[in-house]
Amino acid sequence: MIFSLINFMCKKIYSFIPLGILLLAIPLQSRAYDWESAKQWSGRILIEAENRTRAWYVDPENLERYPFSTPSDALWLMQNRAVALNAEDLNKLPGYGAQGPLKDIALINSLTGKIILESEFQNKAWYIDPITNSAVYIGTPETAFSALAQKGAPLPLAYILNIKAGRT
Numbered sequence: 001m002i003f004s005l006i007n008f009m010c011k012k013i014y015s016f017i018p019l020g021i022l023l024l025a026i027p028l029q030s031r032a033y034d035w036e037s038a039k040q041w042s043g044r045i046l047i048e049a050e051n052r053t054r055a056w057y058v059d060p061e062n063l064e065r066y067p068f069s070t071p072s073d074a075l076w077l078m079q080n081r082a083v084a085l086n087a088e089d090l091n092k093l094p095g096y097g098a099q100g101p102l103k104d105i106a107l108i109n110s111l112t113g114k115i116i117l118e119s120e121f122q123n124k125a126w127y128i129d130p131i132t133n134s135a136v137y138i139g140t141p142e143t144a145f146s147a148l149a150q151k152g153a154p155l156p157l158a159y160i161l162n163i164k165a166g167r168t
Contacts, residue, residue, distance in 0.1 A: 033162060033163065033164040034162040034163065035063060037159070037162055037163055038058060038063035038064070038065075038163045038164065039063060041058045041153065041155075041163065042058055042059075042060040042063060042113055042130075043058060043059075043060040043112055043113010043114065043128075043130045044057075044058055044113065044130060044152075044153055045057055045068060045127075045148045045151055045152035045153070046058065046065065046152060046153055046155050046160050046163075047149065047152035047153065047154045047155070048154075048155070048156075048157050048160065049154040049155055049156050049157070050156065050157055052149075052154065053069065054067070054069045054157075055067070055068040055069050055145060055148070055149070055152055056068055056160055056163075057077060057081075057115070058113075058163060059081055059166060060112070060113040060114060061081075061114075062166065063163070063164070064163070064164045064165060064166030065160065065163045065164065065165055065166060066081065066165075066166045066168060067168065068144070068145065068148070069145055070145070071141040071142045071144070071145075072141070073145075073168075074125075074138075074141040074142075074144035074145065075141035076168050077115055078115060078117060078125050078141060078144075080168075081115060082114070082115040082116060082117045082125060083111065083114050083115070083116055083117070084116075084117045084118075084119040085111075085116050085117070085118065085119060086119050086120070087118065087119075087120060089104075089107060090116070090118060090126070090135070092104035092107050092108075093107070093108060093111070093116075093126070093128070093134070093135040094108070094132075094133065094134040094135065095126075095129075095132075095134035095135035095136060095137075096126060096135040096137075108128065108133050109133075111128045112128050112130045112133060113128060113130040114127075114128055115127055115138070116128060116135065124137075124139065124140065125137075125138045125139065125140070125144065126138060127147075127148060127151070129151060131151075136148070136151060
């Protein structure tokens with residue numbers, strides 16, 4: 001009886017081996033991401049050209065795209081991908097306070113394309129526009145999409161999806 005039970009179990013196990021070998025032979029499909037496009041659009045807001053209601057932010061740190069269409073998307077970006085600056089450094093940015101020789105070019109270059117939070121007021125954010133190198137006030141998570149919609153580059157969705165999605 002025990003031998004017949006062992007024989008039965010071995011037959012069951014051996015019946016799964018061909019299936020396992022077949023599954024190992026099938027290559028895992030992975031998406032090829034376009035890193036050159038990610039570099040080209042680094043720090044930019046991308047707007048889906050087909051309907052202009054969805055947007056993504058391409059983080060210049062990791063070249064991944066993050067959704068930026070809803071207040072919850074904006075809040076996540078502000079909490080997880082933004083850089084906090086004090087008022088003294090913010091005053092060195094064009095668009096925030098600096099004009100003419102007060103601008104700190106090195107600071108601007110290091111922050112280009114990034115989302116900035118005022119360290120004293122964590123719910124107010126700025127975006128350093130990589131086209132104009134100036135600070136654009138995006139306000140709170142509730143106003144961020146409308147504040148940046150005109151700054152976004154309209155691209156076909158298929159093109160946007162070639163940029164790796166960041167984990168949110």
